[in-house]
Amino acid sequence: MRTFDGRVFKHREHLQSLYSSLEGGHVDPGITLDEMVDATLSVIEANLESRQLDDEFVVGQVVSTGPSLSSDAPVVDVLIYCQVLDFSDFARS
Numbered sequence: 001m002r003t004f005d006g007r008v009f010k011h012r013e014h015l016q017s018l019y020s021s022l023e024g025g026h027v028d029p030g031i032t033l034d035e036m037v038d039a040t041l042s043v044i045e046a047n048l049e050s051r052q053l054d055d056e057f058v059v060g061q062v063v064s065t066g067p068s069l070s071s072d073a074p075v076v077d078v079l080i081y082c083q084v085l086d087f088s089d090f091a092r093s
Contacts, residue, residue: 002085003057006048012037015061022063029063030076036061040080047082056085 001014008014012033019033031039044059051057059082065074 001059008059018061027065029078043080043082057082058085
């Protein structure tokens with residue numbers, strides 16, 4: 001996802017698509033859609049201070065599964081990241 005003027009474009013719709021994919025893969029991220037929305041907004045807010053005039057962010061959520069050492073259920077990790085979108089790469093195109 002990316003921001004426009006510091007706000008995520010179609011935030012909930014993108015996350016609904018992620019959750020639909022997770023459901024299809026039988027992966028429980030361990031947090032609700034609303035919690036993911038709130039957590040993503042918190043990450044963006046924490047990074048707004050580093051945003052310069054005309055900067056925008058690319059924002060993503062990664063849900064990863066791995067083996068558990070203590071049970072048959074996989075461990076699920078959720079990563080939410082936010083970084084400045086570098087438009088200079090697009091200028092050449």
